[in-house]
Amino acid sequence: MVSKDVMVECENGLHARPAASFAFAAAQFESEVTIAKSESQDLGVNAKSVISVLSLGVRKNESVKLTAIGSDEEKAIRELTMFLRNN
Amino acid sequence: MDGFRAEVNMRKYSKGVTIVEGIAIGKASILFRDSIDTKNIAYIIGNEYEKEIALFEATRQTVLEKINELQSNMKKKNPEEAKIFDAHAEIVKDPELEKKVRLLIKQKNYTCRSALLVSFKEISNMLEQIDDELIKERAKDIEDIGKMFIDTIDGDKNKNANMFYEEGTILIAEELFPSDLASVSKDYIKGIALSKGSATSHVAIMAKGLKIPTVFGITGITDMIKQGDEIIIDGYNGTIYENPDSATLDKYNDLRKNYETKQKKERDILKRIPFTTDKTRIDLAVNIGSSNSYKPEIAQFTDGVGLMRTEFLFMERNDFPSEEEQFDVYRSVLQDFAGKPVVLRTLDIGGDKKLNYLPLPEEENPFLGCRAIRLCFENPEIMHTQLRAAFRASAYGNLQIMYPMVGSLDDWNRIQGFVEKVKKELQEKNIPFGLIKQGIMIEIPSIVMLAEEISKEVDFASIGTNDLAQYLTATDRMSDLVRPYYQSFTPGLFRFIKIAIDAFHKNKKPLSVCGELGGDPRGAAILIGMGIRKLSVSPSLLANIKELVTTKSLVELEEIAENVLNFGKQDEVLDYINKKL
Numbered sequence: 205m206v207s208k209d210v211m212v213e214c215e216n217g218l219h220a221r222p223a224a225s226f227a228f229a230a231a232q233f234e235s236e237v238t239i240a241k242s243e244s245q246d247l248g249v250n251a252k253s254v255i256s257v258l259s260l261g262v263r264k265n266e267s268v269k270l271t272a273i274g275s276d277e278e279k280a281i282r283e284l285t286m287f288l289r290n291n
Numbered sequence: 292m293d294g295f296r297a298e299v300n301m302r303k304y305s306k307g308v309t310i311v312e313g314i315a316i317g318k319a320s321i322l323f324r325d326s327i328d329t330k331n332i333a334y335i336i337g338n339e340y341e342k343e344i345a346l347f348e349a350t351r352q353t354v355l356e357k358i359n360e361l362q363s364n365m366k367k368k369n370p371e372e373a374k375i376f377d378a379h380a381e382i383v384k385d386p387e388l389e390k391k392v393r394l395l396i397k398q399k400n401y402t403c404r405s406a407l408l409v410s411f412k413e414i415s416n417m418l419e420q421i422d423d424e425l426i427k428e429r430a431k432d433i434e435d436i437g438k439m440f441i442d443t444i445d446g447d448k449n450k451n452a453n454m455f456y457e458e459g460t461i462l463i464a465e466e467l468f469p470s471d472l473a474s475v476s477k478d479y480i481k482g483i484a485l486s487k488g489s490a491t492s493h494v495a496i497m498a499k500g501l502k503i504p505t506v507f508g509i510t511g512i513t514d515m516i517k518q519g520d521e522i523i524i525d526g527y528n529g530t531i532y533e534n535p536d537s538a539t540l541d542k543y544n545d546l547r548k549n550y551e552t553k554q555k556k557e558r559d560i561l562k563r564i565p566f567t568t569d570k571t572r573i574d575l576a577v578n579i580g581s582s583n584s585y586k587p588e589i590a591q592f593t594d595g596v597g598l599m600r601t602e603f604l605f606m607e608r609n610d611f612p613s614e615e616e617q618f619d620v621y622r623s624v625l626q627d628f629a630g631k632p633v634v635l636r637t638l639d640i641g642g643d644k645k646l647n648y649l650p651l652p653e654e655e656n657p658f659l660g661c662r663a664i665r666l667c668f669e670n671p672e673i674m675h676t677q678l679r680a681a682f683r684a685s686a687y688g689n690l691q692i693m694y695p696m697v698g699s700l701d702d703w704n705r706i707q708g709f710v711e712k713v714k715k716e717l718q719e720k721n722i723p724f725g726l727i728k729q730g731i732m733i734e735i736p737s738i739v740m741l742a743e744e745i746s747k748e749v750d751f752a753s754i755g756t757n758d759l760a761q762y763l764t765a766t767d768r769m770s771d772l773v774r775p776y777y778q779s780f781t782p783g784l785f786r787f788i789k790i791a792i793d794a795f796h797k798n799k800k801p802l803s804v805c806g807e808l809g810g811d812p813r814g815a816a817i818l819i820g821m822g823i824r825k826l827s828v829s830p831s832l833l834a835n836i837k838e839l840v841t842t843k844s845l846v847e848l849e850e851i852a853e854n855v856l857n858f859g860k861q862d863e864v865l866d867y868i869n870k871k872l
């Protein structure tokens with residue numbers, strides 16, 4: 205299992221289109237990936253689900269915790285971190 | 292006919308919110324939509340789970356294909372707006388949605404249709420509760436997709452929305468979904484009136500793209516208006532008329548025709564390149580506020596932005612905008628004007644403009660007090676942050692910086708101190724910035740009398756005629772009592788401006804006019820005749836000024852200016868110029 209806190213730098217946070225592209229990016233990995241707000245104690249929601257990602261209501265400059273479990277967990281965290289920082 | 296008309300009562304619905312301006316006249320077509328009804332759940336009889344799950348999978352496939360089709364149709368016309376449907380496709384494929392639907396079918400014995408209704412309702416309720424306007428709006432997209440699923444199962448009636456609408460339809464509904472508008476054409480739908488809807492919704496964006504006059508927020512409209520009623524949408528005033536009487540109808544028919552003719556004429560003029568009839572090129576730029584204060588397409592008809600007021604970025608908020616926020620706005624304007632010069636004026640606060648988070652000392656004469664560049668000298672952090680944002684943005688286009696209320700060479704030197712510091716900081720961190728031309732506003736009389744010296748220092752200057760006239764005539768612009776003393780067509784002002792023009796010409800530095808005088812064809816004519824070769828005006832005045840420039844010869848304008856400079860009274864100037872134009 206790999207976990208990492210990442211600052212979201214997407215222009216308007218993770219709303220419709222960014223959330224959809226993020227979920228699409230997450231779905232490319234075999235690992236299970238979850239996303240939660242860093243400040244909350246919640247377990248996190250399925251990062252491959254655009255609906256779940258939207259339901260978090262993540263804004264720009266908010267920190268989220270990404271967790272991945274599976275064969276490509278490190279790659280998943282690395283690439284999704286890049287996504288949140290650059291998109 | 293007239294007798295018949297008289298029997299019908301005209302109704303007026305006002306206080307709507309204008310989404311797209313314009314006038315539309317047509318027949319009402321009311322779109323009723325059953326809201327997602329989750330009360331009557333249908334249960335599976337017997338053991339047919341597999342059948343219901345197969346139905347879900349088949350339906351999902353069909354909905355995906357429909358979305359792809361809608362999207363590829365839209366791409367041809369509006370590639371940007373077609374992206375709205377990217378998220379649609381991801382939602383249809385969503386694994387959590389699938390999990391939910393399967394669970395309801397398998398564990399609660401819901402039919403596929405009921406499972407979909409309940410799932411979509413839950414999801415849209417959940418998103419509506421999130422404290423973020425953008426995400427709340429997306430609840431509508433979810434409902435839209437839910438509707439597509441249900442329509443598919445019910446065997447749809449909704450292949451191509453145009454098939455249902457006759458030519459000249461006014462679409463009336465509680466609210467609309469993106470898929471409702473994706474396949475409509477402007478030939479069929481003339482206008483849109485909704486009782487709900489928000490300005491940031493996808494539907495609003497699409498209506499703007501289609502340029503269909505649209506009004507939102509007319510409460511109860513679907514209950515009041517009847518199918519087939521004659522409707523006028525006044526997209527300028529946010530007003531709807533139902534069964535207009537013949538006088539109203541005539542009025543709006545005329546208005547629409549006038550508007551269309553005027554728009555076409557304006558458009559033709561805007562396309563011209565501003566040469567005088569004897570082939571002198573006059574640069575015509577626009578004055579803008581922030582990045583939302585203009586329509587980006589204006590960029591192609593101008594020679595850039597001659598005055599970008601940055602005050603608006605600082606107003607209507609509770610604290611200073613950060614360097615990042617400013618950088619984003621400056622960069623987006625530079626990108627809209629793709630390589631054309633954009634002249635950014637640093638903060639001009641004080642005088643008549645105040646910030647509620649920056650307490651200013653009470654002054655007897657605020658227009659003569661601590662405003663604009665003087666206020667920035669008192670609060671160096673404001674100036675420093677703004678310059679950093681501007682310099683960083685300059686890597687994305689042709690940025691020039693202009694400083695307001697410069698009255699002496701000392702002011703200029705002090706500004707250059709700030710600039711050197713910012714340049715050094717950025718260079719140390721290897722942050723790129725462009726070659727920035729710097730100039731001043733000419734609005735304080737003393738700087739006109741120093742035009743010879745200052746024009747050697749600066750790269751350019753622009754005359755703010757409103758303030759220059761105020762200071763030259765010693766008249767407070769805000770005071771009604773002294774209004775008659777504020778003379779912006781006094782020959783005195785033109786003679787004074789001539790001093791600056793001569794000095795800048797001599798030292799070969801560009802001098803433009805960005806004040807109101809240049810946006811008035813009479814003022815523009817005189818100023819060009821006096822030697823001004825660049826005017827910057829509000830986008831709404833651009834066509835007017837372009838028409839003047841392209842229909843007059845420089846010889847004519849020079850003669851006008853010569854005569855104006857020889858008059859002694861404002862009335863003589865006005866009488867003469869009104870006759871000449």
